[in-house]
Amino acid sequence: MGRLPRILSAVMGAAARRPLVVGLVVTAVALVGGALALRLDPSTATDTLIGRSSDAWQATQRDHELFGEDAVYVLVRQPVSKLVLTSDLDRDIGLEGCLGGNVPAGRTPPGGWGGPCGRLARTKPAKVVFGPGTFINESVLQIGTALKGKLTGIRSSAQEAYAAAYKLARAKGYAADRAKAAASQAAQLAQARGLVEAYRLGSKYGILDAPTINDPGFVSQLVFQTGKRAGTPKQRFAYLFPNRDSSLIQVRLKPDLSDAQRRQAIADIRAAAAMPNWRLMNGGQYVVTGAPVVLSDLTTKVSDAIALLLVASLVVMALVLALVFPGRLRLLPLGVAVAAAAITFGALSLIGASLTMASVGVVPVLIGLAVDYAIQLQSRVEERAGPQPGRRTVREAVAEVARTGAPTVAIAAAATAAGFLVLALSPVPMVRGFGLLLVVGIGVALAVAVTFGTAVLVGTTGGERNAPAPLRAAGSALAPALHGAGELLRDNPLSRGVLGGGRRVRSGALRAAVRQPERVLAAALAVAALGWVADTQTRVESDVTKLVPQDLAALRDLQALQRSTQVGGQIDVLVHSDHLTDPAVISWMTQYQSRLLKRFGYSAQRGCGEAEVCPAFSLPDLFGDQGAKTQQDITALLDAVPGYFSQGVIAPDRRTATIAFGIRLMPLDRQKEVLDVMRSELHPPPGVDAHLAGLPVIAADANAAVASPWRRLLTLVAGLLAVAVVLLAAFRSWRRAVVPLVPIALATGWSALLLFATRIPLNPMSVTMGALVIAISTEFSVLLAERYRAERAAGHDVGDALERTYRSTGAAVLASGVTAIAGFAVLVLSDIRMLRDFGAVTVVDLTVSLLGVLLVLPAALALGEREGAFGLRLRPPARPGRRRSGGAARVPAG
Secondary structure (H helix, E strand, O other): OOHHHHHHHHHHHHHHHOHHHHHHHHHHHHHHHHHHHOOOOEOOOHHHOOOOOOHHHHHHHHHHHHHOOOOEEEEEEOOHHHHHOOOHHHHHHHHHHHHOOOOOOOOOOOOOOOOHHHHHHHHOOEEEEEOHHHHHHHHHHHHHHHHHHHHHHHHHHHHHHHHHHHHHHHHOOOOHHHHHHHHHHHHHHHHHHHHHHHHHHHHHHOOOOOOOOOOHHHHHHHHEOOOOOOOOEOHHHOOOOOEOOEEEEEEEEOOOOOHHHHHHHHHHHHHHHOOHHHOOOOOOEEEEEOHHHHHHHHHHHHHHHHHHHHHHHHHHHHHHHHHHOOOOOOOHHHHHHHHHHHHHHHHHHHOOOOEOHHHHOHHHHHHHHHHHHHHHHHHHHHHHEOOOOOOEOHHHHHHHHHHHOHHHHHHHHHHHHHHHHHHHHOOOHHHHHHHHHHHHHHHHHHHHHHHHHHHHHHHOOOOOOOOOHHHHHHHHHHHHHHHHHHHHHHOOHHHHHHHHHHHHHHHHHHHHHHHOHHHHHHHHHHHHHHHHHHHOOOOEOOOHHHHOOOOOHHHHHHHHHHHHHOOOEEEEEEEEEOOOOOHHHHHHHHHHHHHHHHHOOOEOOOEOOOOOEEEOOOHHHHHOOOOOOOHHHHHHHHHHOOHHHHOOOEOOOOOEEEEEEEEOOOOHHHHHHHHHHHHHOOOOOOOEEEEEEOHHHHHHHHHHHHHOHHHHHHHHHHHHHHHHHHHHHHHOOHHHHHOOHHHHHHHHHHHHHHHHHHOOOEOOOOOOOHHHHHHHHHHHHHHHHHHHHHHHHOOOOHHHHHHHHHHHHHHHHHHHHHHHHHHHHHHHHOOOHHHHHHHHHHHHHHHHHHHHHHHHHHHHHHHHHHOOOOOOOOOOOOOOOOOOOOOOOOOOOO
């Protein structure tokens, strides 16, 4: 630790000499950081959930590039017959054109250029829009064109047959009249054959003339299944008409939209569906939903809720600080924490990063740690400074703390950062970002504590001769008010009872630790072992519909989509091959689709029903029931299919296509099981690559990566090893590094057992909180162990050294711990279950960490004393009447 005290002495000395300058500079930086942080936008991009190198992410990106993002659905809640056989079809066609951003040249979009249709026409966020109106309209055009072409072909064929027959007859020597007669017969035969084919086409759709969109006979033949209940759509069109009472419009947005552009596009789609121009006149209504809509609304809701809860947390933490922290400037640690958080998130904005759901969780953790650093430094300074005889000035106390106390705080902070750094090993990018952002935030928090905290302590001390007059005046004005607030909260029967009870518990724990440390540690180990076993059984709640606010409109709409269609999302199997149109490849795709649908309970007779997986529009659907026998047939059919139909299932170069499945809303762990079955059944032919793609795939894979109990256990072990490495490097002593780790390791088991017993489930936001146990426990344990070592080096016996340690540093640890717990407890009041459970888990973890270290560390220290665990040449305790001062002596290394 040779260089560290010198560095801290230089930094804290500069802050003490120029408190006004340092205070103003840090304040300005914090204000700028706060302003930059306000620009941060929450992100739900798929690369925050799963690594870019994974097959699922790459397949999903390719899928989105070719066919658009996961669909935003517009559910048409109306009997299909009332939609397609009435004037409502024209309104549906108009809405689909609006959503696609299609405005005829020289025309003004409905609602004007400032309305939703005008905005969609300018920005064109949709890559593909596919719905019943455009499908029927396109079918009318294509069938009409085909019929017209067929009739034209009949006339052309008759003329060709006439010319060929006449020429052949004349070549055989027929007279002109006889040759003309034979030619006329040949022409009539060719025309009859053509008319038979045309009749077959017409009878298929019930038409004998070019169809129109207002022709009920044609539309009925096109859409509805004969031989079934009236109004039942054909099963092959289930992606448009899931049942007889609902229809679907799919809007797949472009993949290169920013989060803000995506939110605006969804808002415009909602606004367009609500326009009176497209209002259905036969009792129907539009419902805009889909996974992108839910994610967008959830991100906004959570971000708004966290902003409100953060303010409430700061208020609660301020009150608790005034109650439990006996320092002169009780709210200074909270000011340090807010400044550190502002600077950290301002830096995040400055580098162009976005705010993920996990990084939002950094805020309360960082504030709790920053409060702890500030309290530790402030309490050490105030221990030494004061107007009493023999006490030091604040500036002299700062200089001494920089040499003796601050290095320990810095080492504890470094060990805490190492505990969080192991999250960088997570396969989930937003979890890695959570860990790395906390590491940066810890560095910022420590820097703000030693600069801003020191400057305010020195500058607001009225007795400091060199303190700037404005700061002395501020200190003189604020001190009585802060002191009075503390007295108001502390000097009442309830507070005195709580604080007195805490002191009695502390004294009892210290006596037990000194007398029977083996029993204390054995009991603690037994409880921790139960917790480690129980942790493998702790449930991870992954059903998004249960984690979000139940009054969220997007959730209700998504549930309505599933009730109407039995589908809540879509999984694409992205198939790539240089020989995609080979009949063997098409046959494999068809068989794979049929095999999976059967396995998950779907049949053409029952429909989706209770099936977990249903069919969606895929490349095999283009070939109909007959399929295609040869590659020439396949190529010819694809040439004939309009781009409107094929653009959603096959790329223009015909080397990539999709097999699509609708999937029900289900917990992510069950969704992962479905995906594993789909992957196990793939077995593509040689020369064919096939990968699952889509938001459901990424979400399920990410959840599996963070929810695995064995991965959580490995993360805890890696965290302990990382902390041990930092402590060993700092102290250069195995014993000094290992003894503080004892309660840290045990705390991971205690918190796991308590979570299991209280049945508080983990969720994607709180599943990594095991790292918090290690980090917070490290902070507490190292500070207390090093203070105890200093007290023993000063000549105090074990019991007295423990008492002095817990009366000074222990009180500061308790103050910071209780303050952080109170801040997190506010989250428990949230109506968002994900936040509520996150707050509950964190309160449990922090409480266990705090109590575990306070109660078990003394036993570890006392037991280690028997083996000389600190490696000290201890002086015997001073004789009565000649007892040494409790001040910390210089402690030799390891």
